[in-house]
Amino acid sequence: MTTAPKGGSRLPDAITDPVTGRRISLLDWKATNLRASWLLGLVMVVLLGGLGWLIGFAIDPGLAGVVVVIAVVFALGQTAAAYWASDTMVLSVAGARPATQDEHRYLVNVSEAVAIGAGVPTPRVYVIDNPAPNAFATGRDPKHGTIAVTTGLMEILDRQELEAVVAHEIAHIRNYDIRFMSMLAATVGAIVLLRDVALRSMRFGGVARRRGGGSSGGGRGQIIAIVALVVLLVLAPLLAMALRMAVSRRREYLADATGAYITRNPEGLARALEKLRDFRGPPMQVSEGVAHMFFTNPALKRNANGWFATHPPLQDRINRLRRM
Amino acid sequence: MTTIIVLAILAALILFAINVYNRIITLENRYQNAWSQIDVQLKRRADLVPNLVETVKGYAAHEQEVFDNVGKARAAMAGAKNVDQWAEAANMMTAALGRLFAISEAYPELKANENFRVLQEELSSIENKIAYARQFYNDAVLQFNTVITTVPGVFFAGPMGKTKHVYLEVPEPDKELPTVSFGAATA
Numbered sequence: 001m002t003t004a005p006k007g008g009s010r011l012p013d014a015i016t017d018p019v020t021g022r023r024i025s026l027l028d029w030k031a032t033n034l035r036a037s038w039l040l041g042l043v044m045v046v047l048l049g050g051l052g053w054l055i056g057f058a059i060d061p062g063l064a065g066v067v068v069v070i071a072v073v074f075a076l077g078q079t080a081a082a083y084w085a086s087d088t089m090v091l092s093v094a095g096a097r098p099a100t101q102d103e104h105r106y107l108v109n110v111s112e113a114v115a116i117g118a119g120v121p122t123p124r125v126y127v128i129d130n131p132a133p134n135a136f137a138t139g140r141d142p143k144h145g146t147i148a149v150t151t152g153l154m155e156i157l158d159r160q161e162l163e164a165v166v167a168h169e170i171a172h173i174r175n176y177d178i179r180f181m182s183m184l185a186a187t188v189g190a191i192v193l194l195r196d197v198a199l200r201s202m203r204f205g206g207v208a209r210r211r212g213g214g215s216s217g218g219g220r221g222q223i224i225a226i227v228a229l230v231v232l233l234v235l236a237p238l239l240a241m242a243l244r245m246a247v248s249r250r251r252e253y254l255a256d257a258t259g260a261y262i263t264r265n266p267e268g269l270a271r272a273l274e275k276l277r278d279f280r281g282p283p284m285q286v287s288e289g290v291a292h293m294f295f296t297n298p299a300l301k302r303n304a305n306g307w308f309a310t311h312p313p314l315q316d317r318i319n320r321l322r323r324m
Numbered sequence: 325m326t327t328i329i330v331l332a333i334l335a336a337l338i339l340f341a342i343n344v345y346n347r348i349i350t351l352e353n354r355y356q357n358a359w360s361q362i363d364v365q366l367k368r369r370a371d372l373v374p375n376l377v378e379t380v381k382g383y384a385a386h387e388q389e390v391f392d393n394v395g396k397a398r399a400a401m402a403g404a405k406n407v408d409q410w411a412e413a414a415n416m417m418t419a420a421l422g423r424l425f426a427i428s429e430a431y432p433e434l435k436a437n438e439n440f441r442v443l444q445e446e447l448s449s450i451e452n453k454i455a456y457a458r459q460f461y462n463d464a465v466l467q468f469n470t471v472i473t474t475v476p477g478v479f480f481a482g483p484m485g486k487t488k489h490v491y492l493e494v495p496e497p498d499k500e501l502p503t504v505s506f507g508a509a510t511a
Binding site: 105106109110112113114116117118119264 | 354358361365442445446449452453456457459460463464
């Protein structure tokens, strides 16, 4: 017994936000994400309702009310699906299978240990049979936490490095990043889908109006609505996607810092990232929709550090860890 | 009007007090849970040890001193009456098992034994879990101590009968992290 906490207290429990330069407490981050998730759900309903009204009004003012109801129901459905089903979906898309105590004893033990260190229930552990080293976490809260790692990752990392990657993923779970990111992904997806539906129906609506011989052609309000709609429908998806990627990149830094804090070993994570950086095998084939969930972007070459990159550049993440 | 203001202030104060009270209780529960997590791992380790000793005896029966040390550590764990003795016994066991695994390096047949390999992985991962559980326990105690010694928690700790809790010391060889410097100067 002693009066001093054991080693590692020199690691910071707060990091500087790479975007705003403000200090973020790793412990308060969870609350921020929970608030943001609620807000996002609300924004999604309002936004889709508003867009729905514009679309309805542009096609036929009489239809506006109906389209709003459809859009809001659709938004609620998307939110609910993102909340409850995103983990099942992403696991099946990635081709993950449950890890067993016999076959993957090592991985299961490492995950249990890190979960104890993070103070969360042991996550469900999945394995993806793929030579490319990668991992992801899913689950709306720590009780439903799930992590999946590729067989390639287990092959190239030693125990400390694997612990570090698992800690990064558990950090995503503990911080409620998963809930927030899957809600955000659903919002962006809904906006994009709405754009496609609207563009198609407007073409259809235009044809219908011409057939009507202009007798029922809407007034000036309708034209304004159409113009506003076109601008919104072109800009909104782009903005939403750029926002989503910025949010995703920021959470990667935070998960790195939290993971380093959980293991008290930033060097382990830095070395793991170096091994991933130097990996020269074929990249993992995953759909665009789930790329942001992985430990490193599966398609490394694409959008390495542009506005639409889901992850910060690997070298930058390594440098930050080495500076801790 | 004055009544309403007084009532509003009173309500705010009560809500604030409830908040602080709950925070202290939550943090106390957290370190107590962390403690039971350590206990769970120590029990799992104790359950595996006889099995391990039997397996090793089959190949290295004459390493009597090592088996004696493990036996002593087991007895100390069973007889521990307070936290200090308990922690000491747990550390003894860690050291004894460490030596046992060290001597096993000299017996290739033992190392090839499937049962031994599984036990070795299980026990070393339990050591790892104990280290993590201690770390989380100390984190939780640190948080608890901070809250009850700073404003506003310090005003509640006395009436609630809460005092600073002690940290768990980790013996040096226990945590086998690399001795990397993270740049102590900047930390």
